Amino acid sequence: MIEYGHENAEYLYHTPSEFEKSGGLWAIRAGRNKAKPNYQVGPKVIECYSVHAVLGGSVTLAYGDGAVRLKGGDLFCLFPGLRYSYQLAENEDPLRMYWLAFQGDQAERLVERIGFSREEPYVIGRWTQEHERTMMSIHGLMRDQAEYDEALLQLRLYQLFVTMSRQAGSQPKTLRTADWLERGIQYMNTHYTENIAVADVAEVAGVHRSHLYQECIRLLGISPLQYIIKLRMERGEELLRNNGLSVTDIALSVGYPDLFSFSRAFSKYYGMSPTQYQAQQTK
Incomplete structure (x- = not known):
């Protein structure tokens, strides 16, 4: 990770191929971070979907007219065109997160399967070690161009969404x-x-x-x-x-x-x- 003003982070940027864009889902960027005490993002909007997994610590997410405090194991989703901000919440443990930004005709359906909605863009207690292994594999494919395989990346993306859609610590909506x-x-x-x-x-x-x-x-x-x-x-x-x-x-x-x-x-x-x-x- 590289040190920035309010975090230590790794940012991974991906340009999808025509093969990837011919499907219903493709990655745009991903990353991981460890927040500093002054950590805050937004308010702003983004052009795609972005799922964030809280690994440790806690974060306060503000969206539309609502706000929620999330902790390790929770997930939140940023929707395109929806104004949001999030910042470090007081906690003894440092805030650590993974994230994955993506787009595609199936994107909204896939995040809805997990339980996200524009009115309530978070789920509680959903992140598991299985998800973390899949996310790390996605990061690896995006990080190392020598290992990059467009079909394998598509497979890992769908694998992540399928496993996150399963009930884990909360009742599905x-x-x-x-x-x-x-x-x-x-x-x-x-x-x-x-x-x-x-x-x-x-x-x-x-x-x-x-x-x-x-x-x-x-x-x-x-x-x-x-x-x-x-x-x-x-x-x-x-x-x-x-x-x-x-x-x-x-x-x-x-x-x-x-x-x-x-x-x-x-x-x-x-x-x-x-x-x-x-x-x-x-x-």
Whole structure:
């Protein structure tokens, strides 16, 4: 570390490659420090996200209209465009921190998974030795260009976020209905042609099947099963119009085990059999 006016610190700056920026997350800078008695940063705003881990001592974080005192094991996140400041809080132990600044389309979702929000940008008691080892590996890759591997750095970044997202000493914040329902809808949109059941959707969403049903009815107007059928029927109808496939081929392509079950579902949905629909398209 190098001695500065208010700290001893190491700053690591990274220029992401096109490969890194083609993904959903990339590092911009990182570092570690040991604060001096006059330590203070801000008030200011930054252009990216930055997660800070308090290793020892304590720090007072001011954000928006709030403020909180954090100690060893706690984390806080700086959001882009959000005014903040932090400074040494009185404590017998010296303040020591790691930090990692990053950007990308997945950045906000990833910090939300940890439990950060713009209204409450900190979590208590989350930092572990496992996180520290991963952070040190990230620092090493950014520090030593001879060891730098863009794919490995991406791997370590996601590894850090996955492990920090796990429950560790605090209850995770309750997901909004929109969050888990979107996860369930995306699962159905991706896998409707496969042999999925409503129970699978509920498991992915992380809620009870009956609660999934109630919220789908309330917000989508149809049940999860009806939504899966809707996706299959619309895709089946598209293939009947635009493809030279047989009806049996189409049945198997949209998630039905045989021609009969597809024909029965299609007839119920559109009021005519797939063969009749296909014949209409050739007139």
